[in-house]
Amino acid sequence: NSKRKWSLQDFEIGKPLGKGKFGRVYLAREVKSKYIVALKIIFKEQLEKYRIHHQLRREMEIQTSLRHPNILRLYGWFHDSERIFLILEYAYGGELYNELRKHGHFSEEQAATYIASLTTALAYCHEKHVIHRDIKPENLLLDHEGRLKIADFGWSVQSRSKRHTMCGTLDYLAPEMVENKAHDYAVDNWTLGILCYEFLYGAPPFESESQSDTFKRIMKVDLSFPSSPNVSMEARNLISRVTICIGYEKSWSNSIEASCEGLLEKALSSEDNGAPLDY
Numbered sequence: 001n002s003k004r005k006w007s008l009q010d011f012e013i014g015k016p017l018g019k020g021k022f023g024r025v026y027l028a029r030e031v032k033s034k035y036i037v038a039l040k041i042i043f044k045e046q047l048e049k050y051r052i053h054h055q056l057r058r059e060m061e062i063q064t065s066l067r068h069p070n071i072l073r074l075y076g077w078f079h080d081s082e083r084i085f086l087i088l089e090y091a092y093g094g095e096l097y098n099e100l101r102k103h104g105h106f107s108e109e110q111a112a113t114y115i116a117s118l119t120t121a122l123a124y125c126h127e128k129h130v131i132h133r134d135i136k137p138e139n140l141l142l143d144h145e146g147r148l149k150i151a152d153f154g155w156s157v158q159s160r161s162k163r164h165t166m167c168g169t170l171d172y173l174a175p176e177m178v179e180n181k182a183h184d185y186a187v188d189n190w191t192l193g194i195l196c197y198e199f200l201y202g203a204p205p206f207e208s209e210s211q212s213d214t215f216k217r218i219m220k221v222d223l224s225f226p227s228s229p230n231v232s233m234e235a236r237n238l239i240s241r242v243t244i245c246i247g248y249e250k251s252w253s254n255s256i257e258a259s260c261e262g263l264l265e266k267a268l269s270s271e272d273n274g275a276p277l278d279y
């Protein structure tokens with residue numbers, strides 16, 4: 001039950017699962033129930049140093065209140081003199097990011113399954129007025145059935161990717177985020193398009209040598225589709241509709257919107273010929 005007072009004595013700590021920016025995540029077992037969890041250990045002096053205890057508290061309150069099959073549970077937390085311990089659901093399948101690197105890219109069916117899970121999880125978050133803002137492959141885990149779990153608290157673990165921008169890659173930020181504008185739910189929807197692209201092609205659409213090039217490509221919504229791997233027209237339409245429309249809608253003139261409508265007309269008409277969108 002999430003109301004009881006936990007302490008370190010309640011857990012046997014296992015192997016480290018990963019190292020975050022503010023602490024480590026360990027496999028752990030609750031002694032009485034033998035229930036397997038992941039224990040995220042954060043050092044209080046790190047909180048002071050980076051001045052993020054308010055962010056941590058907000059994220060923990062949000063995470064505790066969320067109950068969704070595709071969002072990793074935060075069962076509770078406790079602290080001692082120098083550390084804060086988060087008792088998290090253990091996802092047995094590991095990081096989705098490693099799956100993507102292992103296979104290069106996902107099949108359309110696999111990508112569609114993951115995007116559908118992300119979509120219902122984000123819709124659930126938006127109903128609860130939670131905007132996630134930080135969805136990226138590094139923050140996605142898989143359970144024992146391969147089901148996707150959003151694992152981040154908006155609480156950045158040191159991004160383990162080889163990507164040039166080690167701390168918080170720009171790749172997934174929508175134009176308004178990149179321009180540091182106030183953003184709303186559309187930011188998460190934009191990210192869905194970016195992830196859909198990355199699941200199908202193996203890399204995000206605006207990845208560039210330098211951060212400034214990524215920035216420029218995001219602002220231009222400079223989206224292009226390589227000829228291989230061969231991705232269906234419906235999938236490319238979906239990505240275009242989700243990114244180009246949101247990208248331009250927020251920060252460009254209505255002339256762009258008109259062409260976006262044209263794109264939408266075309267994409268919707270392609271649906272009319274009975275080619276069902278598989279997402």
Ligand SMILES: Cc1cc(Nc2nc(/C=C/c3ccccc3)nc3cc(N4CCN(C)CC4)ccc23)n[nH]1
Binds near residue numbers: 089
């Ligand atoms: C919070 C949490 C993690 C978690 N499960 C796992 N986390 C991480 C890596 C975690 C991590 C943490 C901080 C920074 C970077 C990575 N790696 C994992 C690797 C796993 N395996 C088992 C499956 N193998 C195919 C690959 C290695 C299983 C679960 C993992 N459940 N709940």
